[in-house]
Amino acid sequence: MKKWLVTAAAFWLAACSSGEESKRYYQLPVIQNAAPVSVSQASRQLWVEQVTVPDYLAGNGVVYQTSDVQYTIANNNLWASPLDQQLRNALVANLSAQLPGWVVASQPLGAAQDTLNVTVTGFHGRYDGRVIVSGEWLLNHQGQLIKRPFHIEALQNQDGYDEMVKVLADAWKQEAASIAQALNRMP
Known part of the structure:
Protein backbone atom coordinates (compact mmCIF):
# COMPACT_ATOMS: atom_id res chain seq x y z
CA MET A 1 0.00 0.00 0.00
CA LYS A 2 2.79 2.42 0.88
CA LYS A 3 4.50 1.68 -2.42
CA TRP A 4 1.32 2.65 -4.30
CA LEU A 5 0.99 5.93 -2.36
CA VAL A 6 4.62 6.86 -3.03
CA THR A 7 4.21 6.09 -6.74
CA ALA A 8 0.97 8.11 -6.95
CA ALA A 9 2.58 11.02 -5.13
CA ALA A 10 5.57 10.92 -7.49
CA PHE A 11 3.27 11.02 -10.54
CA TRP A 12 1.27 13.88 -9.04
CA LEU A 13 4.41 15.92 -8.31
CA ALA A 14 5.75 15.25 -11.81
CA ALA A 15 2.48 16.43 -13.34
CA CYS A 16 2.49 19.60 -11.23
CA SER A 17 6.07 20.45 -12.08
CA SER A 18 5.79 19.96 -15.83
CA GLY A 19 7.47 22.67 -17.89
CA GLU A 20 4.46 24.98 -17.55
CA GLU A 21 5.42 28.59 -16.86
CA SER A 22 4.09 29.98 -13.60
CA LYS A 23 1.31 32.53 -13.76
CA ARG A 24 2.05 36.19 -13.04
CA TYR A 25 -0.59 38.67 -12.00
CA TYR A 26 -0.53 42.39 -12.73
CA GLN A 27 -2.25 45.34 -11.10
CA LEU A 28 -2.04 48.91 -12.37
CA PRO A 29 -0.26 51.13 -9.84
CA VAL A 30 -2.64 53.66 -8.29
CA ILE A 31 -1.51 56.88 -6.67
CA GLN A 32 -2.85 57.60 -3.21
CA ASN A 33 -1.81 61.22 -2.65
CA ALA A 34 -5.07 63.09 -3.22
CA ALA A 35 -5.99 65.43 -0.40
CA PRO A 36 -9.26 64.56 1.33
CA VAL A 37 -12.19 66.74 0.33
CA SER A 38 -15.68 66.53 1.80
CA VAL A 39 -18.66 66.68 -0.53
CA SER A 40 -19.93 69.82 1.23
CA GLN A 41 -16.56 71.61 0.70
CA ALA A 42 -16.17 70.64 -2.94
CA SER A 43 -16.91 73.20 -5.59
CA ARG A 44 -17.37 70.45 -8.19
CA GLN A 45 -18.38 66.80 -8.17
CA LEU A 46 -17.54 64.13 -10.73
CA GLN A 65 -0.57 42.80 -30.57
CA THR A 66 1.74 40.58 -32.66
CA SER A 67 1.08 42.09 -36.12
CA ASP A 68 -1.18 44.63 -37.79
CA VAL A 69 -4.09 42.21 -37.53
CA GLN A 70 -3.22 39.66 -34.81
CA TYR A 71 -3.54 39.88 -31.05
CA THR A 72 -2.40 37.39 -28.43
CA ILE A 73 -4.06 37.09 -25.05
CA ALA A 74 -1.52 35.84 -22.53
CA SER A 81 -8.53 41.93 -11.07
CA PRO A 82 -10.80 42.82 -14.01
CA LEU A 83 -9.17 45.41 -16.24
CA ASP A 84 -12.24 47.66 -16.39
CA GLN A 85 -12.23 47.90 -12.56
CA GLN A 86 -8.51 48.65 -12.48
CA LEU A 87 -8.88 51.36 -15.12
CA ARG A 88 -11.80 52.95 -13.28
CA ASN A 89 -10.02 52.90 -9.91
CA ALA A 90 -6.85 54.36 -11.42
CA LEU A 91 -8.86 57.05 -13.24
CA VAL A 92 -10.67 58.08 -10.04
CA ALA A 93 -7.36 58.24 -8.14
CA ASN A 94 -5.56 60.17 -10.90
CA LEU A 95 -8.41 62.65 -11.39
CA SER A 96 -8.73 63.14 -7.63
CA ALA A 97 -5.03 64.03 -7.46
CA GLN A 98 -5.25 66.39 -10.46
CA LEU A 99 -8.50 68.14 -9.57
CA PRO A 100 -8.05 69.80 -6.17
CA GLY A 101 -11.33 70.99 -4.72
CA TRP A 102 -13.26 68.34 -6.62
CA VAL A 103 -14.83 65.20 -5.25
CA VAL A 104 -14.22 62.44 -7.78
CA ALA A 105 -15.95 59.15 -7.01
CA SER A 106 -16.93 55.84 -8.51
CA GLN A 107 -20.47 56.10 -7.15
CA PRO A 108 -23.18 58.73 -7.61
CA LEU A 109 -22.69 61.88 -5.54
CA GLY A 110 -25.88 63.84 -6.08
CA ALA A 111 -27.85 65.97 -8.50
CA ALA A 112 -25.10 68.57 -9.09
CA GLN A 113 -22.47 66.10 -10.28
CA ASP A 114 -20.85 65.82 -13.67
CA THR A 115 -20.83 62.27 -15.05
CA LEU A 116 -17.94 60.70 -16.96
CA ASN A 117 -18.08 57.50 -19.02
CA VAL A 118 -15.01 56.13 -20.77
CA THR A 119 -14.87 53.51 -23.51
CA VAL A 120 -11.39 52.03 -23.87
CA THR A 121 -10.80 50.41 -27.27
CA GLY A 122 -7.07 49.74 -26.92
CA PHE A 123 -4.98 48.92 -23.85
CA HIS A 124 -2.21 46.62 -24.99
CA GLY A 125 1.41 46.21 -25.98
CA ARG A 126 2.50 46.02 -29.60
CA TYR A 127 5.14 44.19 -31.65
CA ASP A 128 7.13 47.40 -32.31
CA GLY A 129 7.82 48.06 -28.62
CA ARG A 130 4.98 50.53 -28.13
CA VAL A 131 1.89 50.39 -25.98
CA ILE A 132 -1.50 51.64 -27.15
CA VAL A 133 -4.13 53.33 -24.99
CA SER A 134 -7.12 54.48 -27.02
CA GLY A 135 -10.83 55.10 -26.84
CA GLU A 136 -13.18 57.97 -26.10
CA TRP A 137 -14.78 59.64 -23.14
CA LEU A 138 -18.18 61.21 -22.73
CA LEU A 139 -18.84 63.86 -20.10
CA ASN A 140 -22.28 65.03 -19.05
CA HIS A 141 -21.61 68.56 -17.74
CA GLN A 142 -24.77 70.29 -16.54
CA GLY A 143 -26.82 68.58 -19.25
CA GLN A 144 -24.28 69.33 -21.99
CA LEU A 145 -22.61 66.28 -23.55
CA ILE A 146 -18.93 66.53 -24.44
CA LYS A 147 -17.28 63.64 -26.30
CA ARG A 148 -13.55 63.34 -26.97
CA PRO A 149 -11.49 60.57 -28.55
CA PHE A 150 -8.00 59.72 -27.31
CA HIS A 151 -5.10 57.75 -28.71
CA ILE A 152 -1.77 57.46 -26.92
CA GLU A 153 1.24 55.52 -28.14
CA ALA A 154 4.13 55.23 -25.69
CA LEU A 155 7.47 53.51 -26.12
CA GLN A 156 8.62 50.71 -23.84
CA ASN A 157 12.26 51.15 -22.81
CA GLN A 158 12.65 47.49 -21.81
CA ASP A 159 11.13 44.19 -22.87
CA GLY A 160 8.65 42.23 -20.80
CA TYR A 161 5.21 42.36 -19.33
CA ILE A 179 -9.40 64.78 -19.01
CA ALA A 180 -8.57 66.90 -15.93
CA GLN A 181 -7.40 69.77 -18.16
CA ALA A 182 -10.64 69.62 -20.14
CA LEU A 183 -12.68 69.62 -16.92
CA ASN A 184 -10.77 72.61 -15.53
CA ARG A 185 -11.57 74.64 -18.65
CA MET A 186 -15.33 74.17 -18.19
CA PRO A 187 -17.40 76.82 -16.44
Whole structure:
Protein backbone atom coordinates (compact mmCIF):
# COMPACT_ATOMS: atom_id res chain seq x y z
CA MET A 1 0.00 0.00 0.00
CA LYS A 2 2.79 2.42 0.88
CA LYS A 3 4.50 1.68 -2.42
CA TRP A 4 1.32 2.65 -4.30
CA LEU A 5 0.99 5.93 -2.36
CA VAL A 6 4.62 6.86 -3.03
CA THR A 7 4.21 6.09 -6.74
CA ALA A 8 0.97 8.11 -6.95
CA ALA A 9 2.58 11.02 -5.13
CA ALA A 10 5.57 10.92 -7.49
CA PHE A 11 3.27 11.02 -10.54
CA TRP A 12 1.27 13.88 -9.04
CA LEU A 13 4.41 15.92 -8.31
CA ALA A 14 5.75 15.25 -11.81
CA ALA A 15 2.48 16.43 -13.34
CA CYS A 16 2.49 19.60 -11.23
CA SER A 17 6.07 20.45 -12.08
CA SER A 18 5.79 19.96 -15.83
CA GLY A 19 7.47 22.67 -17.89
CA GLU A 20 4.46 24.98 -17.55
CA GLU A 21 5.42 28.59 -16.86
CA SER A 22 4.09 29.98 -13.60
CA LYS A 23 1.31 32.53 -13.76
CA ARG A 24 2.05 36.19 -13.04
CA TYR A 25 -0.59 38.67 -12.00
CA TYR A 26 -0.53 42.39 -12.73
CA GLN A 27 -2.25 45.34 -11.10
CA LEU A 28 -2.04 48.91 -12.37
CA PRO A 29 -0.26 51.13 -9.84
CA VAL A 30 -2.64 53.66 -8.29
CA ILE A 31 -1.51 56.88 -6.67
CA GLN A 32 -2.85 57.60 -3.21
CA ASN A 33 -1.81 61.22 -2.65
CA ALA A 34 -5.07 63.09 -3.22
CA ALA A 35 -5.99 65.43 -0.40
CA PRO A 36 -9.26 64.56 1.33
CA VAL A 37 -12.19 66.74 0.33
CA SER A 38 -15.68 66.53 1.80
CA VAL A 39 -18.66 66.68 -0.53
CA SER A 40 -19.93 69.82 1.23
CA GLN A 41 -16.56 71.61 0.70
CA ALA A 42 -16.17 70.64 -2.94
CA SER A 43 -16.91 73.20 -5.59
CA ARG A 44 -17.37 70.45 -8.19
CA GLN A 45 -18.38 66.80 -8.17
CA LEU A 46 -17.54 64.13 -10.73
CA TRP A 47 -18.95 60.63 -10.90
CA VAL A 48 -16.85 58.26 -12.98
CA GLU A 49 -19.84 56.11 -13.87
CA GLN A 50 -18.07 53.43 -15.87
CA VAL A 51 -15.02 52.46 -17.86
CA THR A 52 -15.83 49.82 -20.45
CA VAL A 53 -13.46 47.63 -22.43
CA PRO A 54 -14.12 45.40 -25.46
CA ASP A 55 -14.32 41.62 -25.10
CA TYR A 56 -10.73 41.02 -26.18
CA LEU A 57 -9.52 43.16 -23.25
CA ALA A 58 -12.15 41.98 -20.77
CA GLY A 59 -10.57 38.58 -20.13
CA ASN A 60 -7.89 37.79 -17.57
CA GLY A 61 -4.95 37.77 -19.97
CA VAL A 62 -2.79 40.79 -20.74
CA VAL A 63 -3.11 41.54 -24.48
CA TYR A 64 -0.22 41.88 -26.88
CA GLN A 65 -0.57 42.80 -30.57
CA THR A 66 1.74 40.58 -32.66
CA SER A 67 1.08 42.09 -36.12
CA ASP A 68 -1.18 44.63 -37.79
CA VAL A 69 -4.09 42.21 -37.53
CA GLN A 70 -3.22 39.66 -34.81
CA TYR A 71 -3.54 39.88 -31.05
CA THR A 72 -2.40 37.39 -28.43
CA ILE A 73 -4.06 37.09 -25.05
CA ALA A 74 -1.52 35.84 -22.53
CA ASN A 75 -2.21 32.63 -20.63
CA ASN A 76 0.35 33.16 -17.87
CA ASN A 77 0.48 36.96 -17.63
CA LEU A 78 -2.87 37.88 -16.16
CA TRP A 79 -4.66 40.86 -14.70
CA ALA A 80 -5.00 40.49 -10.91
CA SER A 81 -8.53 41.93 -11.07
CA PRO A 82 -10.80 42.82 -14.01
CA LEU A 83 -9.17 45.41 -16.24
CA ASP A 84 -12.24 47.66 -16.39
CA GLN A 85 -12.23 47.90 -12.56
CA GLN A 86 -8.51 48.65 -12.48
CA LEU A 87 -8.88 51.36 -15.12
CA ARG A 88 -11.80 52.95 -13.28
CA ASN A 89 -10.02 52.90 -9.91
CA ALA A 90 -6.85 54.36 -11.42
CA LEU A 91 -8.86 57.05 -13.24
CA VAL A 92 -10.67 58.08 -10.04
CA ALA A 93 -7.36 58.24 -8.14
CA ASN A 94 -5.56 60.17 -10.90
CA LEU A 95 -8.41 62.65 -11.39
CA SER A 96 -8.73 63.14 -7.63
CA ALA A 97 -5.03 64.03 -7.46
CA GLN A 98 -5.25 66.39 -10.46
CA LEU A 99 -8.50 68.14 -9.57
CA PRO A 100 -8.05 69.80 -6.17
CA GLY A 101 -11.33 70.99 -4.72
CA TRP A 102 -13.26 68.34 -6.62
CA VAL A 103 -14.83 65.20 -5.25
CA VAL A 104 -14.22 62.44 -7.78
CA ALA A 105 -15.95 59.15 -7.01
CA SER A 106 -16.93 55.84 -8.51
CA GLN A 107 -20.47 56.10 -7.15
CA PRO A 108 -23.18 58.73 -7.61
CA LEU A 109 -22.69 61.88 -5.54
CA GLY A 110 -25.88 63.84 -6.08
CA ALA A 111 -27.85 65.97 -8.50
CA ALA A 112 -25.10 68.57 -9.09
CA GLN A 113 -22.47 66.10 -10.28
CA ASP A 114 -20.85 65.82 -13.67
CA THR A 115 -20.83 62.27 -15.05
CA LEU A 116 -17.94 60.70 -16.96
CA ASN A 117 -18.08 57.50 -19.02
CA VAL A 118 -15.01 56.13 -20.77
CA THR A 119 -14.87 53.51 -23.51
CA VAL A 120 -11.39 52.03 -23.87
CA THR A 121 -10.80 50.41 -27.27
CA GLY A 122 -7.07 49.74 -26.92
CA PHE A 123 -4.98 48.92 -23.85
CA HIS A 124 -2.21 46.62 -24.99
CA GLY A 125 1.41 46.21 -25.98
CA ARG A 126 2.50 46.02 -29.60
CA TYR A 127 5.14 44.19 -31.65
CA ASP A 128 7.13 47.40 -32.31
CA GLY A 129 7.82 48.06 -28.62
CA ARG A 130 4.98 50.53 -28.13
CA VAL A 131 1.89 50.39 -25.98
CA ILE A 132 -1.50 51.64 -27.15
CA VAL A 133 -4.13 53.33 -24.99
CA SER A 134 -7.12 54.48 -27.02
CA GLY A 135 -10.83 55.10 -26.84
CA GLU A 136 -13.18 57.97 -26.10
CA TRP A 137 -14.78 59.64 -23.14
CA LEU A 138 -18.18 61.21 -22.73
CA LEU A 139 -18.84 63.86 -20.10
CA ASN A 140 -22.28 65.03 -19.05
CA HIS A 141 -21.61 68.56 -17.74
CA GLN A 142 -24.77 70.29 -16.54
CA GLY A 143 -26.82 68.58 -19.25
CA GLN A 144 -24.28 69.33 -21.99
CA LEU A 145 -22.61 66.28 -23.55
CA ILE A 146 -18.93 66.53 -24.44
CA LYS A 147 -17.28 63.64 -26.30
CA ARG A 148 -13.55 63.34 -26.97
CA PRO A 149 -11.49 60.57 -28.55
CA PHE A 150 -8.00 59.72 -27.31
CA HIS A 151 -5.10 57.75 -28.71
CA ILE A 152 -1.77 57.46 -26.92
CA GLU A 153 1.24 55.52 -28.14
CA ALA A 154 4.13 55.23 -25.69
CA LEU A 155 7.47 53.51 -26.12
CA GLN A 156 8.62 50.71 -23.84
CA ASN A 157 12.26 51.15 -22.81
CA GLN A 158 12.65 47.49 -21.81
CA ASP A 159 11.13 44.19 -22.87
CA GLY A 160 8.65 42.23 -20.80
CA TYR A 161 5.21 42.36 -19.33
CA ASP A 162 6.32 44.24 -16.17
CA GLU A 163 7.55 47.14 -18.28
CA MET A 164 4.52 46.97 -20.57
CA VAL A 165 2.09 47.27 -17.64
CA LYS A 166 4.06 50.21 -16.18
CA VAL A 167 4.04 52.06 -19.51
CA LEU A 168 0.33 51.32 -19.97
CA ALA A 169 -0.33 52.75 -16.49
CA ASP A 170 1.70 55.89 -17.33
CA ALA A 171 -0.25 56.35 -20.58
CA TRP A 172 -3.54 55.95 -18.69
CA LYS A 173 -2.34 58.56 -16.18
CA GLN A 174 -1.51 60.84 -19.13
CA GLU A 175 -5.07 60.49 -20.42
CA ALA A 176 -6.42 61.27 -16.94
CA ALA A 177 -4.35 64.49 -17.00
CA SER A 178 -5.89 65.37 -20.38
CA ILE A 179 -9.40 64.78 -19.01
CA ALA A 180 -8.57 66.90 -15.93
CA GLN A 181 -7.40 69.77 -18.16
CA ALA A 182 -10.64 69.62 -20.14
CA LEU A 183 -12.68 69.62 -16.92
CA ASN A 184 -10.77 72.61 -15.53
CA ARG A 185 -11.57 74.64 -18.65
CA MET A 186 -15.33 74.17 -18.19
CA PRO A 187 -17.40 76.82 -16.44
